[in-house]
């Protein structure tokens with residue numbers, strides 16, 4: 397079968413490899429779609445440790461092709477999405493229910509072969525059923541949606557809450573939709589691209605703002621601004637110093653800031669502890685998808701989340717190599733690898 401193999405930093409190739417054989421308790425899945433995310437580009441550049449050689453790709457869905465011994469609850473032909481994060485279940489963090497902090501975490505597409513291939517093997521615990529009638533490409537969004545769901549859980553949005561979302565990539569545009577589903581009635585998306593701001597309104601944002609001119613925190617939270625006094629919840633989905641510094645300043649007194657964006661290791665930002673304390677701002681970080689992948693699959697299955705506008709292009713496994721080795725194209729939200737494409 398064809399697979400996109402990371403053999404060393406900067407060395408990514410389309411290879412012909414043996415089709416994998418599922419071990420006891422595993423499913424062999426024929427990949428229908430696998431999303432390219434920033435992490436794949438970090439892996440390519442050696443900015444994120446991985447095993448090599450390895451088939452990358454961790455945002456995948458497909459059809460069960462074969463069941464190994466000991467598998468129950470799945471059948472051949474069933475559509476499934478894979479939660480890439482395999483936890484040990486035994487370490488102190490897992491035992492406290494903090495599975496995303498597992499000290500022995502192994503990820504499909506990073507530490508073992510993943511979804512930029514015709515087939516992948518996954519432990520049955522990582523698989524979640526999707527409807528036969530679903531658009532197969534939508535299954536590739538379960539993983540990013542599951543990460544956003546954890547952020548939404550930590551944000552503790554109440555019916556009628558006001559929310560500011562920073563960053564209009566896949567994460568920001570999914571978080572806008574989840575914030576509305578969670579009951580927020582005012583959701584403001586802040587992003588530089590006019591196109592993404594327009595899309596955010598279609599997806600449920602009640603307003604948008606362009607951060608490029610003037611101090612966005614002053615503009616939004618001042619008397620006469622969109623959210624005078626600030627938002628009850630601010631969710632950072634850009635992963636740049638500027639937005640992480642802005643986030644607490646956009647929150648109202650007693651508000652909650654959730655950081656989803658990832659900064660490079662070693663990077664530093666400036667915050668004002670006095671302000672955080674005096675206004676009792678709750679600052680929380682949201683990492684991965686603890687117990688949220690199944691909920692994400694159910695949400696995708698419900699068609700309550702709009703996925704179609706987030707798909708910028710469909711590409712073959714051969715084209716994936718070039719797409720991962722280069723920055724995302726201008727205006728691109730998600731490129732989806734479809735192994736059945738020639």
Ligand code: NAP
Nearest residue numbers: 543563564565566567587588589634635656657658683684
């Ligand atoms: P993305 O597609 O690169 O989106 C980031 C967005 O941030 C861009 O669309 C950009 O839009 C916006 N941005 C950049 N600078 C900005 C600024 N100064 N003000 C406002 N917006 C700005 O990335 P993504 O896939 O959505 O992921 C977002 C972040 O979440 C990344 O850091 C990613 O690593 C992280 N992530 C975290 C988790 C987790 O578990 N915590 C999981 C997955 C991803 P404009 O150009 O329009 O401003």
Ligand code: ZN
Nearest residue numbers: 433435454455
């Ligand atoms: Zn990802």
